[in-house]
Amino acid sequence: MLEFDGLHKSFGDIRVLDGVGFTVAPGSMFGFCGSNGAGKTTTMRIAMGLVRPDAGEVRWQGQPLDQATRRRVGYMPEERGLYPKMKVGEQVTYFARLHGLDSAAATKASDEWVERLGLGARRADAVEKLSLGNQQRVQLAAALVTRPEVLILDEPFSGLDPIGVDSLAEALLGQAREGVPVVFSSHQLDLVERLCDSVGILARGRMVATGTVDELRSREAGRLLRVLVPDAAPQWAAAVPGVRVVSEQAGDTILELADGADDQAVLAAALRTGRVTHFGWQQPTLVELFRGAVAVPTPQEVAA
Numbered sequence: 511m512l513e514f515d516g517l518h519k520s521f522g523d524i525r526v527l528d529g530v531g532f533t534v535a536p537g538s539m540f541g542f543c544g545s546n547g548a549g550k551t552t553t554m555r556i557a558m559g560l561v562r563p564d565a566g567e568v569r570w571q572g573q574p575l576d577q578a579t580r581r582r583v584g585y586m587p588e589e590r591g592l593y594p595k596m597k598v599g600e601q602v603t604y605f606a607r608l609h610g611l612d613s614a615a616a617t618k619a620s621d622e623w624v625e626r627l628g629l630g631a632r633r634a635d636a637v638e639k640l641s642l643g644n645q646q647r648v649q650l651a652a653a654l655v656t657r658p659e660v661l662i663l664d665e666p667f668s669g670l671d672p673i674g675v676d677s678l679a680e681a682l683l684g685q686a687r688e689g690v691p692v693v694f695s696s697h698q699l700d701l702v703e704r705l706c707d708s709v710g711i712l713a714r715g716r717m718v719a720t721g722t723v724d725e726l727r728s729r730e731a732g733r734l735l736r737v738l739v740p741d742a743a744p745q746w747a748a749a750v751p752g753v754r755v756v757s758e759q760a761g762d763t764i765l766e767l768a769d770g771a772d773d774q775a776v777l778a779a780a781l782r783t784g785r786v787t788h789f790g791w792q793q794p795t796l797v798e799l800f801r802g803a804v805a806v807p808t809p810q811e812v813a814a
């Protein structure tokens with residue numbers, strides 16, 4: 511297991527992490543979500559020893575990560591540490607050497623990953639000549655070239671076109687199939703929903719939701735209503751007791767009902783505002799789960 515346990519971190523007076531914890535099983539893919547500035551990068555940097563936590567630790571196979579075990583972790587930093595003038599193949603070989611492979615093994619592993627990530631034709635080009643998406647592939651090759659036991663990737667999909675997304679996704683799924691725990695942060699929640707076995711949502715310094723997407727959905731089951739009223743007045747449902755408007759767009763409204771809220775009162779309000787063309791319970795998407803999780807403090811948080 512890869513375990514993030516009780517991480518606390520403040521920068522000056524700003525408390526960024528307030529007891530962040532989650533686990534990632536070998537062979538599973540964990541999507542790490544949260545608003546801008548929520549603390550995802552800080553959490554990953556703590557794992558890699560680049561930021562010192564005020565409390566808590568990250569463990570792999572029961573052992574706290576230290577400089578030696580971190581060599582077995584493939585890491586893709588947000589700031590993409592590539593050398594622009596270095597050639598693609600040399601760059602990947604260089605990272606392999608940094609991780610202790612001898613020259614022949616590093617060259618062989620570099621050739622293999624450059625090829626597998628579709629960069630074979632660009633092997634002899636300087637990194638700076640590559641598009642953003644291809645540079646991202648080089649960065650991933652650099653993370654994979656040492657056959658890591660664990661992968662920690664900070665926004666690996668940002669800036670990629672759909673083909674780039676697919677080839678990166680395939681490479682990561684391949685790693686997970688081989689038993690590697692993969693953690694990646696992303697704002698592309700559709701991708702997280704598609705790829706990840708489990709998801710964590712970070713807000714207000716804590717994990718406000720963790721589990722499989724299905725588990726998170728079932729916690730919300732019977733709480734989200736979708737109502738279509740093409741001519742609805744804005745905020746038509748806001749005054750119904752126990753109802754929170756999750757989203758409202760051109761008469762298409764998603765509402766979250768608190769325990770005990772009356773769905774028939776919502777229907778009555780909908781009929782008062784216009785002609786109702788759809789009224790039904792909604793399977794929440796990860797985007798809706800995310801909005802709900804980052805918007806509303808949990809009862810435990812209110813009590814804390």
Ligand SMILES: Nc1ncnc2c1ncn2[C@@H]1O[C@H](COP(=O)(O)OP(=O)(O)OP(=O)(O)O)[C@@H](O)[C@H]1O
Nearest residue numbers: 521522524526544545546547548549550551552553
């Ligand atoms: N070295 C630092 N010194 C001071 N504040 C910092 C430092 N590193 C991060 N922060 C602050 O910590 C908070 C969390 O930042 P972090 O980059 O971890 O968030 P994030 O979830 O990765 O955000 P994004 O999705 O925008 O990348 C932010 O308010 C940021 O400004």
